[in-house]
Amino acid sequence: MxxxxxxxxxxxxxxxxxxxxxxxxxxxxxxxxxxxxxxxxxxxxxxxxxxxxxxxxxxxxxxxxxxxxxxxxxxxxxxxxxxxxxxxGSPKIIIKDGEIDQKALADLRFSLADLYEGLRSQGTFSVQEVQLAIVETTGKISVFEKFEARNPTNADLNLQGSSLAPPEVIISDGKVIDAALNSLKIGMGFVEKILKEEKLDVKGVFLMTMNKNAEYYIVRKEKK
Amino acid sequence: MKRMILALSVIAVLVCGSLLSLFLLKNRSAEIIEYTDRIFELYENGEHDKALNEASELLEYWDKASLSLNVLVDTDRISAINSSVYRIGPLIETGCDELTAEIESIKANAKWLYECEVPVWYNVF
Structure with missing residues (x-):
């Protein structure tokens, strides 16, 4: 052995x-x-x-x-x-300031078709729009676009809002997920109260999600 | 870190298991070689009954040993010894001159059973 x-x-x-x-x-x-x-x-x-x-x-x-x-x-x-x-291995820069590093590309044995395929998969269609493109150790291409090509963020547009965690699944196919209740810091009584208002019981719920603001969404179970 | 400790523990268990299996194989093959040497010696001295008795003891021992060996080595290597062990008794009874060859075959296969598990470069590559 x-x-x-x-x-x-x-x-x-x-x-x-x-x-x-x-x-x-x-x-x-x-x-x-x-x-x-x-x-x-x-x-x-x-x-x-x-x-x-x-x-x-x-x-x-x-x-x-x-x-x-x-x-x-x-x-x-x-x-x-x-x-x-x-x-x-280590990540390699293949585009800098919109210019292709042909030597790096040859070292990696990346053809232009491969490069463009990678850029397109990142939503970039022009090399000139790229500030920096890096081939990661996994072979994936990461792209950082130039300022003029970058999408504006909420901060750029001065939009106000709070960062809220995505809603969590608290009932899945008629079963309560305790971990989600603990995460949202709510008790079963609170869920039952909502279900009562909706004239439902736990077993009749296919999906129930809730966020930190207690905004919920319910999908009823279809009758077979 | 837990995963690392678990991995190191598994490696340690595998190394211990491997060494234990090596020890077991060495023991089993040495035992078989001893049996075959005794059988041959008795047969050469004309003590056929005693040789026959020893052969049936070898058969009994082999039946038990082959069970544990099946877990450690390929069935092909075990069946090579198996067929020879079963032929020894009838060969002694008939006084066939193939006995020597059969005994040598068991010894070589038993030796091989252990030797090809020894961690030396020619076994690894």
Whole structure:
């Protein structure tokens, strides 16, 4: 079993190396180590499943080894930035002040089509409108538009209002969610009073949401 | 941090389990090799009845040992020994000259059972 464990550890680093070698554009959304775990665990799990002559321990040992190694690696990358840079890479600026950094683009092996696809997915259709575009370690492009292209915020328009937390689901399919009641600091009696006003009982509610201002929304359960 | 402690604990358990399994494999394979050596010695000395007795003891031991070995190693490696162990008794009874080959085969497979689990570079790569 210790051989399997060592092999699993070796494979982990090997696949991380391969994924890092492939570059950011291959990753899309996942961190390299997460992608490695996804690839390896899914493959390892199928081995003892497909072949009954392989003991289950042959699947369990590498799987647990890899997952634990990943937890340890994520802790190490958190504590040591150099390791993080090595495993996850670092973000790269590809557009600055509306100008494309062609060298960075070539390093990342991003074509113009890839770049425009990334920009469009962020709602930007022109390179000139971009103040800064960064390719994140996950391969995603983050865009910061120039002042003239940026949407005005409420603060820009001097609009007054309060920041209110979104409404919480307090009844879901006839069941009261205690955590939501605690979060809103209301008791069951308050909910029952509202339901009484609406001529409903808890079981007759499909969805009930409420915000901090006690504004609620109810969807009745459809009769079958 | 809790997750980290849990991960380290799991790794520790896996290492201990691996070492324990290695110890178990070493024990089992050494025991099998000892049995086969005794059988061969008795057979060579012309004590066929005693050799037959020893062979049935080996069979009994193997039946129990193979159960725990099934959890640790591939069934293929166990069945390789299994078929040879079951053939020893009839080979002694008939005085067939294939006995030596069969015993050597059991010894080699039992040795291999342990050796391919030893964490050395040629097993890892």
């Amino acid at each position: 210790i051989v399997i464990m060592l092999r699993a550890f070796l494979l982990y680093f090997l696949v991380i190396f391969s994924v890092r070698l492939m570059g950011k554009r291959q990753i899309a959304e996942l961190q390299p180590s997460e992608l490695v775990i996804t690839i390896l665990v899914s493959n390892i799990a199928t081995l003892p499943l497909e072949d009954v002559t392989i003991p289950l321990t042959v699947g369990i040992v590498p799987m647990l080894s890899l997952v634990c190694l990943d937890v340890i690696m994520s802790y190490v990358t958190l504590k040591i930035p150099k390791v993080r840079k090595l495993v996850c």
